[in-house]
Amino acid sequence: MRMIKTKKYTSVFVIGLGLPLFIAASLLLFSGCKRTLKDSEIIGPQYKPAEAGFAITAYLSASTASADFGNSSMYFTAAFNQQVSWTLTITGEESGAVKTITGLSYSVDASNSTWDGSSSNVYFFKAGEDVNAVLTILGYSGSQSIVVNILSRKKYNTTYSNGIKYTVIDDFERPVGLASTYRWLDGPFKDLGDGAGTVAGITTAYKVDGNASYGFSGTDVNSNSWLAGVNTDPINSMTLGFATSDPAKYYVNLFVYGSGKANSSIQVKAYEVDDWSQVAATYDQTQNDGYVHDIIIDWTGWKLVSVRYADFKRSSDPVAGGNGNGIKEPHQVVGFALGLNSLPTFGKEVEAYVDFLVVTEGGPFKP
Amino acid sequence: MNKACIFISAIFLTIGSSLKAQTDFSLRGLGRVIVSHDKLGGNLVKGDSATPIKGMGGYILFDLQPTLKVNDNIRANAILRVKQQFGSFFGDGTAFEFRQFQVMGKIGKYVDYHIGDINVEMTPYTVFAFPEMYHQFESEIFQIRRSVVNYENFVIGNAWRLQGVQGFAKLPVLKGIDVNAFGVRTNPTNDVLTPDRILAGTRAVLKATDMIHVGANYVGMLDIPIESANVNYTNHVITGEAKFLLDLDAVNLTVKGETGMSDYEFVKVADNQTVGYNDFFYDVNAGAVLKPVKLKLFAGYRDVGPQFSSPSAQTRRINIGMNPLLFPQVMANSVDRGQVLFDRFTQEGIYNRGVNPVLFPFNPAYNNIFPYGDATPNRKGITTGIASDTSLKVISAELRADLFSEIIGEGIKDLRKFLGVRGGFVLDISKLAGISSRSISLNAGLRYEKTTRDGFAPIDFTSTLIDGGLVVEVFKRFDILGGVKMLNAKGNEYLAVRDEFNLLSSFPPVTIDLTQVVFSGGARIRFANNSYFTVNYNVAPNKTAASPSTNYDIRQLFFNYTLIIP
Numbered sequence: 018m019r020m021i022k023t024k025k026y027t028s029v030f031v032i033g034l035g036l037p038l039f040i041a042a043s044l045l046l047f048s049g050c051k052r053t054l055k056d057s058e059i060i061g062p063q064y065k066p067a068e069a070g071f072a073i074t075a076y077l078s079a080s081t082a083s084a085d086f087g088n089s090s091m092y093f094t095a096a097f098n099q100q101v102s103w104t105l106t107i108t109g110e111e112s113g114a115v116k117t118i119t120g121l122s123y124s125v126d127a128s129n130s131t132w133d134g135s136s137s138n139v140y141f142f143k144a145g146e147d148v149n150a151v152l153t154i155l156g157y158s159g160s161q162s163i164v165v166n167i168l169s170r171k172k173y174n175t176t177y178s179n180g181i182k183y184t185v186i187d188d189f190e191r192p193v194g195l196a197s198t199y200r201w202l203d204g205p206f207k208d209l210g211d212g213a214g215t216v217a218g219i220t221t222a223y224k225v226d227g228n229a230s231y232g233f234s235g236t237d238v239n240s241n242s243w244l245a246g247v248n249t250d251p252i253n254s255m256t257l258g259f260a261t262s263d264p265a266k267y268y269v270n271l272f273v274y275g276s277g278k279a280n281s282s283i284q285v286k287a288y289e290v291d292d293w294s295q296v297a298a299t300y301d302q303t304q305n306d307g308y309v310h311d312i313i314i315d316w317t318g319w320k321l322v323s324v325r326y327a328d329f330k331r332s333s334d335p336v337a338g339g340n341g342n343g344i345k346e347p348h349q350v351v352g353f354a355l356g357l358n359s360l361p362t363f364g365k366e367v368e369a370y371v372d373f374l375v376v377t378e379g380g381p382f383k384p
Numbered sequence: 385m386n387k388a389c390i391f392i393s394a395i396f397l398t399i400g401s402s403l404k405a406q407t408d409f410s411l412r413g414l415g416r417v418i419v420s421h422d423k424l425g426g427n428l429v430k431g432d433s434a435t436p437i438k439g440m441g442g443y444i445l446f447d448l449q450p451t452l453k454v455n456d457n458i459r460a461n462a463i464l465r466v467k468q469q470f471g472s473f474f475g476d477g478t479a480f481e482f483r484q485f486q487v488m489g490k491i492g493k494y495v496d497y498h499i500g501d502i503n504v505e506m507t508p509y510t511v512f513a514f515p516e517m518y519h520q521f522e523s524e525i526f527q528i529r530r531s532v533v534n535y536e537n538f539v540i541g542n543a544w545r546l547q548g549v550q551g552f553a554k555l556p557v558l559k560g561i562d563v564n565a566f567g568v569r570t571n572p573t574n575d576v577l578t579p580d581r582i583l584a585g586t587r588a589v590l591k592a593t594d595m596i597h598v599g600a601n602y603v604g605m606l607d608i609p610i611e612s613a614n615v616n617y618t619n620h621v622i623t624g625e626a627k628f629l630l631d632l633d634a635v636n637l638t639v640k641g642e643t644g645m646s647d648y649e650f651v652k653v654a655d656n657q658t659v660g661y662n663d664f665f666y667d668v669n670a671g672a673v674l675k676p677v678k679l680k681l682f683a684g685y686r687d688v689g690p691q692f693s694s695p696s697a698q699t700r701r702i703n704i705g706m707n708p709l710l711f712p713q714v715m716a717n718s719v720d721r722g723q724v725l726f727d728r729f730t731q732e733g734i735y736n737r738g739v740n741p742v743l744f745p746f747n748p749a750y751n752n753i754f755p756y757g758d759a760t761p762n763r764k765g766i767t768t769g770i771a772s773d774t775s776l777k778v779i780s781a782e783l784r785a786d787l788f789s790e791i792i793g794e795g796i797k798d799l800r801k802f803l804g805v806r807g808g809f810v811l812d813i814s815k816l817a818g819i820s821s822r823s824i825s826l827n828a829g830l831r832y833e834k835t836t837r838d839g840f841a842p843i844d845f846t847s848t849l850i851d852g853g854l855v856v857e858v859f860k861r862f863d864i865l866g867g868v869k870m871l872n873a874k875g876n877e878y879l880a881v882r883d884e885f886n887l888l889s890s891f892p893p894v895t896i897d898l899t900q901v902v903f904s905g906g907a908r909i910r911f912a913n914n915s916y917f918t919v920n921y922n923v924a925p926n927k928t929a930a931s932p933s934t935n936y937d938i939r940q941l942f943f944n945y946t947l948i949i950p
Contacts, residue, residue, distance in 0.1 A: 058792065060792045325653065
């Protein structure tokens with residue numbers, strides 16, 4: 018920084034000019050600033066550790082030894098001689114699902130530990146498995162645990178939760194080899210140009226829910242991006258219709274597993290019927306809309322992907338859904354398809370697994 | 385490999401010879417050979433036959449930087465890297481890559497531009513890569529080692545190395561206006577769910593007189609919307625600054641300050657969830673250089689709001705989640721070893737090169753008062769100190785004290801209080817003793833931090849970092865070097881876990897009682913400026929009081945041959 022010598026009267030002048038300028042500039046800027054937490058005393062969730070003399074006055078217990086989440090929820094109880102921050106960590110012994118419940122209170126009871134069978138991580142709890150619930154208290158070295166058996170898993174299909182309606186399309190839990198039934202995706206349909214190396218089908222290798230998922234793998238030998246797919250069969254087999262007509266409130270949700278192979282991509286396609294006179298098995302893709310969404314899998318492991326119907330794009334192929342009325346009408350969706358693509362780069366070896374395809378209306382899927 | 389080398393060399397030679405007539409063509413470069421022999425010992429590996437405890441590694445690299453200057457308006461350079469891991473034979477495993485691309489030049493009379501790999505720095509609250517730890521007075525033997533890590537990670541002062549475009553202008557208004565503007569992409573789109581994320585900023589400083597400088601800064605990090613994106617992130621930071629300089633006969637006065645605000649919003653489209661918040665900061669400092677005694681006194685006050693968000697000023701250099709490549713697994717080769725003090729200036733792979741919108745986790749043992757630099761949110765307090773004037777040749781010293789507290793309690797009403805003391809010196813003994821033929825210098829540094837909190841969740845946490853070092857030139861251009869670095873941390877703390885909205889989500893308690901030390905001794909031959917060969921032996925014991933069975937030490941013999949073609 019260059020400095021200059023100056024005489025005293027100049028210094029006084031400069032101080033007189035410079036300091037007010039500095040203060041004025043600061044005040045000018047400062048006056049426009051806001052602090053969202055201006056009146057808050059605490060930032061983040063409140064907590065309180067156990068102090069000296071802490072004791073558990075009622076040990077951890079469960080409202081039931083067999084949780085029937087298909088019909089009801091359950092809760093845990095415990096009591097302390099101080100108000101403390103506590104954590105209940107419920108771990109499925111087979112599924113890998115973990116549910117975490119935290120609180121700041123004198124007791125654990127139905128008001129703060131009710132559990133509906135949902136999970137805090139990506140995995141679903143399984144019917145028939147034991148779960149281990151461990152209670153830990155902040156600042157206290159001891160812990161308590163209890164085992165509960167899950168009689169039935171939480172029910173999602175055709176249920177409402179917080180204003181969101183759930184419609185399960187496919188959980189891929191049917192026994193291998195069993196013919197598809199109502200609404201289940203069927204197939205696979207493979208690109209013969211990719212040779213015999215393409216694999217598509219129910220697999221128990223990876224799953225977030227139950228015992229199985231749907232797996233795809235192969236190499237896009239003919240470099241046309243598409244390798245294999247499954248769809249509701251017949252395509253318009255879902256003739257139930259959905260309530261919402263707003264594409265922004267209609268979500269297609271699915272769990273997608275990435276194995277780390279770049280360019281692996283799952284395409285979700287929704288089929289609308291614009292002519293309801295077409296009964297089952299007579300669906301004509303050249304006269305109805307099809308909307309697609311490509312999920313580029315740039316992660317490894319499972320991930321929940323929720324896509325608004327508003328973000329689907331119209332099929333560009335006039336003989337495969339590109340020739341309907343061109344209006345996104347989720348209440349007209351009658352079928353779905355899933356496909357494995359090599360995207361954005363064609364011709365690659367790709368792999369993906371999909372589990373628990375569910376449509377939600379009013380918001381995205383909350384496990 | 386040999387064919388590739390010959391081919392690439394031929395290209396450069398051809399370009400060089402053919403363009404010499406009408407343009408300037410120059411070559412710079414850096415060659416480096418690193419070899420280390422490593423050994424892991426201590427309780428942690430006793431009886432463990434599955435964990436590797438010895439190893440030898442290193443690499444040979446050459447960075448060739450051809451620069452083509454067409455005229456004053458345009459020039460370009462690239463760095464071609466040829467790298468071979470130690471132990472490869474006849475070029476097997478040799479990697480070729482372009483490490484840098486830059487095009488730069490001048491537009492008109494006033495504007496300079498850079499395109500490609502650019503170094504971006506503004507103010508400590510806008511764009512600023514703060515040091516990972518206090519190491520201002522660490523020994524030269526560690527500085528040499530750190531320089532390797534810095535070079536590999538583009539740690540260039542306080543600038544971020546990013547990819548984009550940058551312009552500089554000096555406008556002839558009053559005493560001059562310096563303008564700097566840049567735009568970079570920090571995250572590429574996948575054209576479906578992830579939008580492009582850009583970081584753009586501008587800085588203008590008006591020198592109204594030689595004594596008064598005022599400036600304004602803006603930096604924004606935001607997503608470029610695409611129809612199907614599932615997130616939309618925006619963060620704006622606007623600041624103003626002023627500096628007042630007065631040079632009198634006996635004293636040189638400086639008063640400067642910066643104040644500004646941040647505006648954050650993150651939309652998760654699929655979840656229909658939007659989180660937004662604003663906050664501000666201000667920072668005022670005054671300094672006086674007392675010319676007769678060649679000392680500088682300084683003091684300042686700053687207040688950085690709990691939700692002040694400035695990713696390009698708050699992103700940490702070191703990602704504590706990255707596991708070192710040196711003995712990465714322990715305990716039957718199944719558990720990550722994790723980082724210790726020795727890794728922080730020797731492991732190239734634990735450094736973060738990108739700007740992150742969420743504050744990285746940090747280890748309070750290494751830095752608890754300002755883990756995110758000057759822009760650490762939720763801090764207010766004073767800094768005061770004394771330093772030697774830069775005109776002093778024999779000694780360079782500084783002592784600085786920080787007395788800070790939180791502004792709002794984290795998860796609890798009680799506030800953390802922080803006391804920090806840091807300082808050190810470098811003493812040029814040869815100048816002091818009047819020895820002109822040899823160079824001898826001694827250095828020492830200290831950083832002490834104490835964090836306390838009263839109330840329901842008391843905190844009492846102390847960490848001390850000590851540096852010491854000696855350099856003795858025993859023969860012309862032949863130095864003996866020694867250094868020690870010791871960290872001791874003890875007490876309890878609560879970590880801060882943040883969610884994707886950068887909000888605090890939980891505070892897991894931790895109890896820390898550790899001692900991590902690095903002793904290093906060796907020799908250096910200096911061939912030319914910045915070209916040298918060093919050999920040193922490092923012993924790095926790491927102790928944890930709570931679990932002595934996990935104590936271990938790393939012993940490393942390290943060779944470093946570095947040749948720089950300026």
